Amino acid sequence: MNLIDEFPKISTGRLNLREINLNDAKPLFQYWSDIEVTKYLNIDPFINMGQAVNMIRLLRSLFPRKEGIRWIIVRKKDNAVIGTCGYNSWVKKSSRGEIGYELGREYWGNGYASEAMKEIIDYGFNVMELNRIEAFTVPEALRSINVLKKYGFKKEGILREYGYWNNQYWDENIYSLLKRDWIKSL
Numbered sequence: 001m002n003l004i005d006e007f008p009k010i011s012t013g014r015l016n017l018r019e020i021n022l023n024d025a026k027p028l029f030q031y032w033s034d035i036e037v038t039k040y041l042n043i044d045p046f047i048n049m050g051q052a053v054n055m056i057r058l059l060r061s062l063f064p065r066k067e068g069i070r071w072i073i074v075r076k077k078d079n080a081v082i083g084t085c086g087y088n089s090w091v092k093k094s095s096r097g098e099i100g101y102e103l104g105r106e107y108w109g110n111g112y113a114s115e116a117m118k119e120i121i122d123y124g125f126n127v128m129e130l131n132r133i134e135a136f137t138v139p140e141a142l143r144s145i146n147v148l149k150k151y152g153f154k155k156e157g158i159l160r161e162y163g164y165w166n167n168q169y170w171d172e173n174i175y176s177l178l179k180r181d182w183i184k185s186l
């Protein structure tokens with residue numbers, strides 16, 4: 001069987017990454033409605049559970065169409081759902097994917113995002129056969145930029161007033177990591 005026919009499960013030292021399902025709506029609504037988590041996230045904070053359910057349906061639809069993969073991040077020691085990460089888009093023709101991630105605020109500062117990112121970058125290059133992984137992030141999102149820089153993502157430029165959420169336009173930086181750079185960094 002092709003490795004990519006079934007939704008991939010990934011295990012790291014402290015985390016399990018698995019497919020999101022509707023049972024995850026409660027903790028995800030908590031994170032997606034938190035103004036601190038969503039501040040730089042390209043969405044307005046959610047105000048009702050129905051929005052979380054719709055988002056979960058959307059994220060679940062990516063993998064069967066091979067248009068992206070979004071994992072839920074579960075902490076092994078207590079099975080807590082701590083956030084999500086994955087590829088918001090996957091363009092097979094040019095072997096390119098856009099990475100994204102968020103954790104509940106109470107889980108920041110423990111290295112969990114970096115731990116998950118390392119594995120999904122590796123998965124992107126080696127199983128999805130990506131050549132380029134890109135990330136969009138606002139210049140103020142220092143924690144996010146810290147994760148990207150840790151793995152060698154390079155800033156390519158600023159997309160002026162590229163996004164609109166929270167009633168304003170936002171500049172977004174575009175970062176990328178190429179497979180050959182990742183191989184070099186191992």
Ligand SMILES: CC(C)(COP(=O)(O)OP(=O)(O)OC[C@H]1O[C@@H](n2cnc3c(N)ncnc32)[C@H](O)[C@@H]1OP(=O)(O)O)[C@@H](O)C(=O)NCCC(=O)NCCS
Nearest residue numbers: 037040101102103108109110111112113114136137143144
């Ligand atoms: C972006 C986001 C996921 C980063 O989370 P984070 O917890 O700050 O990121 P990390 O997992 O890399 O953890 C960082 C810090 O944990 C600390 N830490 C504690 N224990 C650690 C451990 N065992 N291993 C590694 N780091 C550890 C370190 O100080 C580390 O900082 P450093 O990399 O400067 O050394 C989080 O801030 C978030 O969800 N933000 C809102 C959503 C968002 O902006 N998403 C990105 C959109 S592009």
